[in-house]
Amino acid sequence: MSFIESLTLMLALIYSASLLYWNGKKSGAIITIILAVSASIISLSWPLIIALTIAVISLTLLTKLRPEIAKGELRANQLRSGIQHLLALSMLLVGIQFAVNALMLKAGIAPWVMRPDVGDAFLPIAGGIELKAILTLGLWDQTHPAAAVMLTTVLLTGLLCKRAFCGWACPLGLAGEYLYKLRKRVIKSEFLPPSWLDWPLRMTKYLLLLALLYIIIGMPTQSIPGYLNSYYHKIADLKMALFFITPGLITLICFGFILGISAWRRQGFCRYICPYGALLGLISFFSPLKIRRNTQHCLIETKEMSCDKCTRACPAKISVHTQQHIRSDECQACMRCISACPKKEALQFSTRNGVKMSARGLTIVLLLIMFLIPLIAYVSGFWVSQTPTEIRMYLIQHLDAIGH
Ligand code: SF4
Ligand code: SF4
Numbered sequence: 001m002s003f004i005e006s007l008t009l010m011l012a013l014i015y016s017a018s019l020l021y022w023n024g025k026k027s028g029a030i031i032t033i034i035l036a037v038s039a040s041i042i043s044l045s046w047p048l049i050i051a052l053t054i055a056v057i058s059l060t061l062l063t064k065l066r067p068e069i070a071k072g073e074l075r076a077n078q079l080r081s082g083i084q085h086l087l088a089l090s091m092l093l094v095g096i097q098f099a100v101n102a103l104m105l106k107a108g109i110a111p112w113v114m115r116p117d118v119g120d121a122f123l124p125i126a127g128g129i130e131l132k133a134i135l136t137l138g139l140w141d142q143t144h145p146a147a148a149v150m151l152t153t154v155l156l157t158g159l160l161c162k163r164a165f166c167g168w169a170c171p172l173g174l175a176g177e178y179l180y181k182l183r184k185r186v187i188k189s190e191f192l193p194p195s196w197l198d199w200p201l202r203m204t205k206y207l208l209l210l211a212l213l214y215i216i217i218g219m220p221t222q223s224i225p226g227y228l229n230s231y232y233h234k235i236a237d238l239k240m241a242l243f244f245i246t247p248g249l250i251t252l253i254c255f256g257f258i259l260g261i262s263a264w265r266r267q268g269f270c271r272y273i274c275p276y277g278a279l280l281g282l283i284s285f286f287s288p289l290k291i292r293r294n295t296q297h298c299l300i301e302t303k304e305m306s307c308d309k310c311t312r313a314c315p316a317k318i319s320v321h322t323q324q325h326i327r328s329d330e331c332q333a334c335m336r337c338i339s340a341c342p343k344k345e346a347l348q349f350s351t352r353n354g355v356k357m358s359a360r361g362l363t364i365v366l367l368l369i370m371f372l373i374p375l376i377a378y379v380s381g382f383w384v385s386q387t388p389t390e391i392r393m394y395l396i397q398h399l400d401a402i403g404h
Contacts, residue, residue, distance in 0.1 A: 006050070007047075022070075023364070043378065094118055095119070098237075105389070106396050120144040121154075123144055123147040123237060126144050127144075127147035139225060144237060149383060157280075161357070162333040169370065180265070183264070208278065284329060285329065290325045290331075293323065297344075297345040298346040
């Protein structure tokens, strides 16, 4: 595990432990710390050990200097924004590290920059095929194991807390938010499509998801071992890296289209294009947690006021004030509606039988799922790619000749 991966992981886990502690879940905090320390000792990985030390020192300083941040007492929007920016910074650094590693291999230089395995998170098809291999053949891929781990992790977040991954963690969502704000500074008007057009546009992401699922599900089980041993699979990550580093004309047009959609409409990329968002949207229907409006506290029913602050705060334009619970596949559990509501008890992120989850609770659950699973996978030996650097260097020189 590279140093940036280790540092992000340890900061997230130690921060989660701190939130658990201040939330009164001291046993949870102790278990998290024991897991982090044991993983560092068992793996004897110096990046993990140094990262753990830095995380503990940082949190101790944070508790003294900014206790409200260390204790997670920030408002939901501040907490979400902080988590999003830190994860985006980490992914940016990981992306740079990945690109440098790939360029050195391409130049025939033995890379002194380590390949961050978390980059395999951008190989969802490989991850899907690997999961299928595990489930149908009991075959655990050793080429890009992190792809299967990260896919499982993201799916689990959707199952437990709707599309919170999109709203709280995805760096592309954050980039889209900035693009949209920038566009609004220059052109103030909103250009929302009419609902008869919005619905088919939203279905585009489901069509893209269908295409990805067709590749994964359509691959015959007996072909999977051959695929996992193929040169194509071994350098799927390098193909992806070079696709981004040296884009062709069609790639640039696609990038321009994605940027344009993100600037045109808030969450445009998430709403219309992202197949990951589509998958999480579908899974989110099974999540026990939903935004629920309590009519015994909402100003509409109790004071007969025409309040719609929650709806106006929703970036997905969901009509929150007219529904009792939000089932929509576009809800990213961002909690902006809850923050905007003037009545504390009127809106909650909760289960059907009233178990509530605060912004702090959601932060804990998200961070624990997203970082404990990779940590366990790493210690179990199912994280780091076993493809030798020499083979990667040889294969990248013959990239164009390697097909599916
Ligand atoms: S309904 Fe609330 S939590 Fe869901 S996307 Fe809209 S503002 Fe965010
Ligand atoms: S903002 Fe709160 S009080 Fe107003 S309509 Fe929404 S839930 Fe009701």
